């Protein structure tokens with residue numbers, strides 16, 4: 001196998017050739033706590049590999065949320081902790097840096113080849129082969145372009161997976177990353193025949209009873225900064241336990257922060273079992289939350305980013321809100 005190395009961004013043909021000529025099986029990974037784009041991209045890649053006559057193993061540290069049960073092949077995901085095998089070729093999807101792959105890196109063989117396919121602006125080109133398109137609205141769009149450029153026929157299963165990722169990362173075609181190109185891609189994918197409402201309902205709308213309980217309890221913690229431009233909620237370990245919801249479910253609280261009229265930055269703080277604090281940041285028009293997150297060792301996109309901070313919760317809130325208030329102040333100066 002010709003191993004392409006380097007830190008730049010490779011072209012479609014190099015990426016295609018690396019994947020198709022790699023030894024079997026190929027390990028397919030996406031980021032921990034996988035979302036619609038990560039799962040969609042990993043599954044579309046798995047379907048592609050299978051059609052190219054390759055074998056693959058799909059792995060993630062975390063369970064896949066049940067809302068994604070409709071996705072073709074989702075049952076093939078295995079948990080990292082259950083795996084012993086080592087892999088010579090790995091393709092990472094929707095991971096901005098190697099930490100996002102979690103413990104799956106323990107499954108990489110010595111001298112492995114890592115293919116990094118992503119769309120995060122903060123991607124540090126951690127692969128040996130990198131296909132990173134920071135202007136792409138979703139990793140699923142990067143894959144759509146790759147498949148088109150290399151004449152890979154997109155079947156219905158792949159189309160459902162790619163469409164799900166595009167739908168998720170554009171917030172249902174609402175965010176500013178909703179480009180003419182992504183609508184063209186969505187139209188093309190939809191022509192393979194599936195129900196768009198079924199996907200939108202599962203991915204964007206359905207809530208479990210535990211999630212609704214989490215919203216009820218979480219909204220009681222909602223605070224608005226004196227500037228009137230920052231809103232935030234905090235989910236402590238106790239609150240999460242009382243709701244019966246899981247850690248990943250906390251995302252359902254985010255829209256209630258940024259969506260408040262007049263708010264520029266919405267924040268969600270969640271206390272992790274080890275006492276550290278995970279922060280999700282969303283902005284509306286002006287504030288670059290990726291650079292704020294980066295300052296705390298995190299990353300993401302201009303309007304959606306995240307990071308981890310040391311506890312305790314109240315202290316993490318204070319220092320983050322102070323930083324965001326500075327950013328809001330200069331954005332509205």
Ligand SMILES: [Mn+2]
Pocket residue numbers: 037038094119137138139169
């Ligand atoms: Mn993504």
